[in-house]
Amino acid sequence: MNPLCFLTGTGTALPGDPVDNKTLGSTFNISEDWIDLFVGTRTRHFGRDLATGEVTHTLTDLCAEAAGRALADAGTDPCELDFVVLATATPDALLPATVNETADRLGLTHLPTYQLQAGCAGAVQAIDVARALLAGGHRTGLVVAGDVTDRFLDTAFDTSRLAPQELVNYVLFGDGAAAAVVTAEPRPGAVAVHSLLHCFAGLGRAPGQIVGWHGAAAPDPARRMLHEDYKAIERDVPALAREILWELLGTAGWGPETLHHVLPPQLSGRMTEKITAGLGLPPQVREVSCVQETGNTGNALPLLQLDLLMNRLQPGERAVSVVVESSKWIKAGLALERSATDSRAEAP
Template sequence: MRTAPMHIASIGTALPGPPVDNTTLGKLFGVSDEWVDLFVGTRTRHFARDPGTGEVLCSLADLCAEAADRALAAAGLDASDIDFLLLSTATPDALLPNTASLVADRLGLNYLPVYALQAGCSGALQVLDLGRSLLSVGHRTGLVIGGDVTSRHLDPSRSGSSIPTEELVNYVLFGDGAGAAVLTAEPLGERIAVRALLNQFAGHGRPTGQGVEWRGPADQETGRPMLFEDYKAVEESVPPMSVEILWELLDGLGWSLESLDHLLPPQLSGRMTQRIVDHLAIDGVRETSCVADTGNTGNALPFLQLHRLLPEFETGQRALALVVESSKWTKAGLALEKI
């Protein structure tokens, strides 16, 4: 668990287009609002591609650059103040050039470290971990970004009746988006101190719980779905793993459960998040969630939660963010204090 000094000065987010509700998706794929609510619990989501035609409305680089611009503006900084850029995604615009480099170029950055990280939702905390390391060796200000455009893997030409249920859920579960944070060695802007950061691979010997394919012309006939999720494994594993993260953070810092003011739980879906919160059974702590309104946006989710937390996060208060990535099982967590 990392405890070196690091501060979050600001958060910026970007969601493409207007929200798409369940009724709209139901007309496209032949599912009812009740079915979506029963299995997923998500009300709306945003897509970077038109869900009816597949027309590209914006790229991942577009969303990440927009979120980064907003984070810089919120911190009162410009590109010349940034010492490094880190970006995490599971759905890059291309394998090369990497999306981090494209975003750096759009922001006008040059001659500084730029890293691209491939990960699921835990990637947002992994880039924070890497950012802490760069700050610890002398950098003063950095930009970390997480985002995903999962809609590129969903085929709008397919009829809902021809899609197996385990695949159809993905059409209503996921959304697209991006988030960014300005990191500083000293308190600035929002003055949020990162008191601890947990980032642990926990999948030795375990089957994968989620997969996202990337194929070229030579392997189109594999028969594997572009997106898959083992919902039973997620349902069984994520709640107890969330409890483990919670107590590892609290025990590592010597914080009591009673000293906690805010909780940012894992954001897999509206239904799953509620199961996790019920399993944690924490009273008197305010929950900050977004997935029911945004869909599962992968690497963007923790930034979207943090953005929602900001107006309610008061000086002296403490917050924990918990993340479980089910692809090959990663535990991640963040302990924050407003100073």
């Protein structure tokens, strides 16, 4: 089948030094052992100094950095871009949109920009929008995705008062951004998108995650600031991940035996292990994950994984990215292939 579009360069941005579980636990008075056992994430990055409370990186900072690296990786001049699509659940402000602040940092002007309010599936949604724009006549675009959690991290808050479904939000997440250059035609080093899945699957289902509008400084008294139904996520995400995998393989016309890499959902280290084991893939399929080092960076995660994949995917190899958004349940993913004549990729 003909590719939907091509990914020609990627870039990532993670703020500051990695924060390990010992530091995170001492900051929020949470057991380091509990973090290791329950979450399984070793480090994460924050755009805020946990010791002083100072914001060191905004979402715009991270998105602009990741975008610059993606453009350099693709060998694309910013003036070649026809559009920018940015996905986030945590914009720097309601207005101006973070996508426009990012475009300004990149020196872009007189081109359409789009911002999607989304959760973990936002990067795939952004690529879907980009694919449609390319099909409509544009040639080159930029997809950016990222999240920051600084407004929700109250280091003075007594976490001993929190139920586990609230406490988990202090240990699951990290900050980051990632970007990809998308084109209508292949270029050297490009990875073809052969199949894309993005569909709402939450009809009649309670949200698995709620993020309040105001953040910690001015919470809505009628609604919880952050809530994670971790039991529902543990129960439902593995099954949804399997559905996504087989739907993508079916649309692409691929059998599981032709697959070389899988990019599983990155909810946490422990959940990723469980999900990957339940996909039922042949043993030669290699996992591409980063959540144990980055934490759950929300919208950025699928593109962080993609950035890792770009230097692992050998000519002729195939990969599937599986993404589940549990806020109101979205199934998303990508079926990817590098041309058999491409010699850019290097062994890991």
